[in-house]
Amino acid sequence: MKIHAANVADTKPATKADAFDWVSVEQSLDARGNAILPSLLDADQCRSLAAMYGSEHGYRSRIVMARHGFGRGEYKYFAYPLPPLLDRLRHALYPHLAPIANRWNRLLRIDVQYPPDLDTFLGRCRAAGQTRPTPLILQYGEGDYNCLHQDLYGEHVFPLQVAILLSEPGDDFAGGEFVMTETASNGQHADVVALRRGDAVVFTVNHRPAAAKRGGVRKVAMRHGVSVVRRGKRHTVGLIFHDSR
Known part of the structure; x- marks a missing residue:
């Protein structure tokens, strides 16, 4: 049977997501609150997404962090419909993360x-008035950083999130x-997560x-952020699974 190129592109994110060792991912999340998905995107996909930042189209809002006390740098929230690659990734990753989220809540x-599926969860968000998409792309230049924070947008919050590094460290x-920082009754500690271009962190x-x-x-309690960029420009995509008001 002949498979059209468009269909291959449609199935690639799901195939990639299914290939990860989700038992190890769950163990890492249990132990540290984060886990790496290596090479979730290839270099061409990363470059294409990073290049989208300069466009005026496809976004619902632009946030300059310094105006809100969030740090330095800026980000844009995508509008619906999301870029096809990000929409497919969001749908492909969610079914692997929902069982972990459910166990944690128990x-x-x-x-x-x-x-078990993202569309049903987004329907729950819409019924509560959370209708605005939350996937975003972030841009940092020299001296920029992101303060430690939590991405909570409404009544319905999915407890796991994915960030994908689009730029190559060192280059x-x-x-x-x-x-990431962890705060509990017995103290606080920080964890620096090393990523390469195309890697994702859950x-x-x-x-x-x-x-x-x-x-x-x-x-x-967990918070996440980005340390000061010393040189160059850094782009990241964030996949948040709940929508906002």
């Missing part, structure tokens, strides 16, 4: 369970590391469960 005694920029949006020293489960 451990934290949160009375919310997520449906396109220096500094600008992805950073990470905790808000809270995650962790083993308590005396047994049981404790709630750990």
Whole structure:
């Protein structure tokens, strides 16, 4: 049977997502609140997405971080319909993440369970008035950074998120590391996540469960950000699975 090129492109993100060792991803998320998906995108896909930042079309808003106390740099929220590649990635990754999110909520005694497919979950968001798309593209230049934060946009929050680095460390920029902090009753620590161009990091949006020293489960608060870019320009795509008001 002949397969048309367009159909191959349509199925590639799902095929790539299915190929990851999701047991190891889940173990890493349980232990550190983040996990790397290596080479989720190839170099051409990264360059094409980064080049989109200069366009005036396809976005619903542009945010200059310094105006809001978010750090330095800027980002744009995509409008619906999303770029096809990002839409396919969002749909391909969600079914692997929903079971992890559901298990975490059960451990934290949160009375919310997520449906197995993204469209049903987005329908839940729309019914609550969360209709604006949240996937975004970020641009940092020399001296820019992103303050530690959580991406919470409304009543319905999916507890995992994906960021994809579109630029090559060392070649396109220096500094600008992805950073996560963990805060719990026993203290705080930071984790610097090393990424190459095309790598994605899955990470905790808000809270995650962790083993308590005396047994049981404790709630750990997580935040993420980007350290200061020392040189060059850095682009990243963020895939958030809940929409906003």
